[in-house]
Amino acid sequence: MAASSTPNPDRRSERxxxxxxxxxxxxxxxxxxAGLTMEGIAKRAGVGKQTIYRWWPSKAAILLEALEERGRSTLDFPDTGNLEADLRTQMTQVAQAFLSPTFAAYSKGLIAAAQSDPAIAQAVVTSIIQPRVTLCIERLxxxxxxxxxxxxxxxxxxxELLYAPLYYRLLLHTRPVSPTQVDTILSLVLAGVSSDKQP
Structure with a gap:
């Protein structure tokens, strides 16, 4: 039997x-x-604006979904039994994500918008920050x-001690975020929190 030539609407929608x-x-x-518009997104994507509004209520919602999907690797928190190695693996993934042009939308877009829009701020915390905080706390x-x-x-x-230095460089551009920065952070933080340092 010949394959059907009828287009698959689900596949078309996903594309x-x-x-x-x-x-x-x-x-x-x-x-x-601020310069990002639904019209601009529709034009770049080659779709009608009504298609976008059918799936998302705002440009912030589109960016959140995009970043959630593209940032899934930073939700992989290993548990090898070696805390330092596990933190290094996950934090290096975060640092590499921050270096990616894809994630310019995070610092230039959502975090910037969150400063004046409480709804976006809450969405960023709920969708992006809190799931990763929860995983890190579970490992700790x-x-x-x-x-x-x-x-x-x-x-x-x-x-906060572990990840704040990465965000400091990301948002204030004091120095580049880098995987080697992770080693410095871990050296300083773990020296202070290890059990043999208990007062």
Whole structure:
């Protein structure tokens, strides 16, 4: 029996969705978030504006979905039994993501917009930040239970100590974010939180 020549609407829709996500990331990387428009995204993606509005209520929603999909590797938090190695693996993935042109939409777009839009700020925390914080805390809890790090620590504080330096460079451009920065962060933070440093 000959294969049907009828187009698959699901496949066509997925192609359009990916084209829209790619267009939003590209345009936000090329210009400011303020200059990003639904019309511009539609034109770059080669779709009608009504197609975009059928799936997303705003340009922020498009960028969030795009970044969630493109950033899935940073949700892979290993647990090899070696805390330092596991943190290095995950944090290096984050640093490499920050270096990617794709993620210019994160710093130039969503984080910038979040400063004046509480709804975007909450969406960024809920969709991007909190899932990664939760995974890191779970890994730190295992290290705490194993006696590797101090039992008196607030693990949310440790997460901030680990990742804040990456965000500092990303947002303020003091120096480039780099995988070698991860080694420095880990050396300093783990020296302070290890169980043999307990007061």
């Amino acid at each position: 359009a969705r990916q084209a829209i996500l790619d267009a939003a990331l590209e345009l936000c990387g090329e210009q400011s978030y 809890q295992k290290a705490q239970q194993a006696g590797e790090i101090r039992p008196d620590l607030d693990l949310a504080d440790v997460v």
